[in-house]
Amino acid sequence: MGCVKSKHRAPHEPSVSPKEKTSIHSGTTRASIRRPSASAKVETTDPAFVIEKDRPKVRSKQNEAQLKVDDAAGGRSRVDRTHGEPHPWAGTVPKGLEGEQVAAGWPSWLSQVAGEAIKGWIPRHAASFEKLDKIGQGTYSNVYKARDLETGKIVALKKVRFDNLEPESVRFMAREIQVLRRLDHPNVVKLEGLVTSRMSCSLYLVFEYMEHDLAGLAACPGIMFTESQVKCYLQQLLRGLEHCHRQGVLHRDIKGSNLLLDNGGMLKIADFGLATFFNPDQKQPLTSRVVTLWYRPPELLLGATEYGVAVDLWSTGCILAELLAGKPIMPGRTEVEQLHKIFKLCGSPSEEYWKKSKLPHATIFKPQQPYKRCLNETFKEFPSSSLALLDTLLAIEPADRGSAGHALTSEFFTTKPLACDPSSLPQYPPSKEFDAKIRDDEARRDVTGLVKIRARVRNSVLFTKIRPWHILCIMPNHEQLKHSWKFKAHLLWH
Template sequence: MGCFFSKTTPGAGRETAPPSRPSQPSGEGGGVGRCWSRGGGKEEKRRRKGEIAVAVAAAMGKPKPGHALRAQLGWPEWLSAAAGDAIRGWTPRTANSFEKIDKIGQGTYSNVYKARDLMSGRIVALKKVRFDNLEADSVKFMAREILVLRSLDHPNVIKLEGLVTSRMSTSLYLVFTYMEHDLAGLVAAPGIKFTESQIKCYMKQLLLGLEHCHNQGVLHRDIKGSNLLIDNEGVLKIADFGLAAFYDPTNGQPMTSRVVTLWYRPPELLLGATFYGVGVDLWSAGCILAEMLAGKPILPGRTEVEQLHKIFKLCGSPSEEYWKKSKLPHATIFKPQQPYKRCIAEKFSDFPPSALSLVETLLSVDPDERGNATAALNSEFFTTKPYACEPSSLPKFPPSKELDVKLREEETRRKRSSSRRGNVGDDKKRTQAHDQGIRAFPAPEANAELRPNINRRRRMPRPNTKSKSEKFPPPHQDGSIGFPLNTSRKDPVSFGVPDTSVASFRVKPSSPGISHSGFLGNPIAARRRTAGKAAVA
């Protein structure tokens, strides 16, 4: 049985607390319909999944009030038991009223599809999330994302329109408004160069969306180009709240520092901060502004140590007063031996003066000096000519997302490799010239939305040793298990060398007499040489 939930009353998306009484099932299918899956499936497979769902629900204890009614409406046991508050007040609809059109995004635990609502004819985006073994903590993380989305209602924040699920499936589909582009895809698209007025338009919408999120007590914690969606009318919407969290500035609670994609992660998180606020999103917004002006990412680090190195070289190292007041867990580890001078003005001397001033503010090493979204909106950048243009006046671009750019680059590489001619030297020159024109994106291990990267240091002991899935802490323990404090890092990290990739974490050798450093040669040739030496001996 598939189901889709929708708002029962106008303005429900603005409610911080969902209504206490769910509405009756709508007449649109009554919540009963064909399960939307890859195939029909066998009865035995369905029975086993049903048993797993019942076991998970039983492990969670006594059902909460309203659980039975939600089950009657079509919600599966595993979702109703773990995410009852998130789905309260919504009515289901059949899943077979959607038709997949194309895959438009992908991640480790989720895929995004373009689809058609067969009842309204509208085009929507479906985000499919998979839950391995129906682990309750993983479901709770998704429930938090749903609760966050339901608490937000703003033109520049993506709108959650419903959920599709099945009693016999461990997958969940989130239904969103379809957007034709994302900012990363547009910035990387060949031939697209934003004017100052257009950049102001996009930045204004981003800051308005962040202002609303922060006023509602929500930190996004993963602002980057691919999470800023744009439709054909030029409207920008902040999307992907999978790492978002509620926060109270008057009553700070610890949160994890393992958030925000590496290139857009502020220095305090790289230094292990667990108490932070709106400054983390504003730093990311500053990176986005500078990226649009420069036409490329400004801090493309490959590791956390290298990322801090790049930040300190551009933005200057923190003052002694900041080191003392912040009391960051890894201050003694990552503090540079010699202070760096701030050089943003010299590095970006071709930026318009008002834009440079805002970049300077948003990329302050001290988060207290970044201000807030409202202050940024009132800055000289938006109050001087050329003013931000209207979204409707923006050019109509062909559909372009980060995934499209990656696919184009892969196709270009395939064509280049299949048509290689001439000598090796010429081929190397062509390869280097081509690679210089390719738009860089964060490596998969640097993306905050990929859960292995975020959660590999948030694992909890597994009660079932046979399970291959990871245990994640519940949302209320979000910050208590961030960067591993017991990591062996006795020696200070030197930042006195040029930009080179260095490992973020020290690896203990498997045996004291073997070195794993140095050039990574051909392992097959190495084995042959070893075998040859053994034969001679």
């Protein structure tokens, strides 16, 4: 197979409850941005850089002032996590441990609730980082590109806000930290430290900086992924997932914007804000309100609360098909529409499945007429070796999806062209989904402005014969809009 187009990107964050989502490394939200000045300093406490307790701490009035501004900027804290999942560190931290951690520089509110998660780490100081740019924004967090002033290294800082310091909100973040500390794999993003201070109501997570995310690259005009490239990316994703699952971690939000890429072609799974620990031998109720809608498996849409690695494998199948098709394959707007799209493509579950699963929403969403599976017919242009793997990953019944390790043995990876070496992949300008959203917003505003001009001009008797290309002459600085289908559509005369 030749080159594969990959240009579409989710226009919004479909159907994930804001109470259950915190964006991690790259932009997973859709808000407009204000770029901080290059001189803005960051408040940072890093447990990954915790080698020496008496490291010199650089403070300045400017940095202190910037931190106060950052914290005053506010935002909603991660609260109302009411899905009832167990928190491994919900117990009280021993007073002795809490005292040691406060003495080491941790705020007492964090030590009281998340003491086990930060145990053995020492916070970095905010003054040792310089914010360079905002690269992502979530409901409860912002992500910045920053420079470590002690090493000169470029890092990503995820700032999480705790406005009211509710213990439940802090415990949820503690779980994310503990998950990240447990994972250690080349294809999983590395938590390098934490940044906070005794007087702060926010916390920064320090990550290695990655130049791209898969969704951002796919949205770039002119970028086409070859079959070898697709295999390389998918192979790395499956290896990272295999490690997560072996460590007893479900990611629960696999999508393009959470798959980061560096200039060396390495892919790393990021954003563990919805991740949880699981034990395949012990069934425990989990929330079904996870995974971004377009990548959410049918059992979660039907209200399943007992599930395992199959939820991540379904999302992986959606990613594979998206890379090969060049666009999302099931872009539903609501849960009902999403389930309908799944059944139309993958077939509806068997009667036996409906009976044995006893899913909460089965009676509501069960189709009156069964759908026939048409995966191979729909994707007949895909490489033939990919269809068997896709058929497995997008199986309606979770038990039929296998495991990440099993997927890695698929003939898709042993058939030529083979997966290329990551280091041989082309280097791209930095591109994240967050950047693509900004471009779209700017283009939308420009088009809106041009439409208003057109309306005013059309109301003028003097210019009743004006045509769209005349508007381009009036506003010649919008070169990119000349080739935009949205622009052309807006300028059609009826």
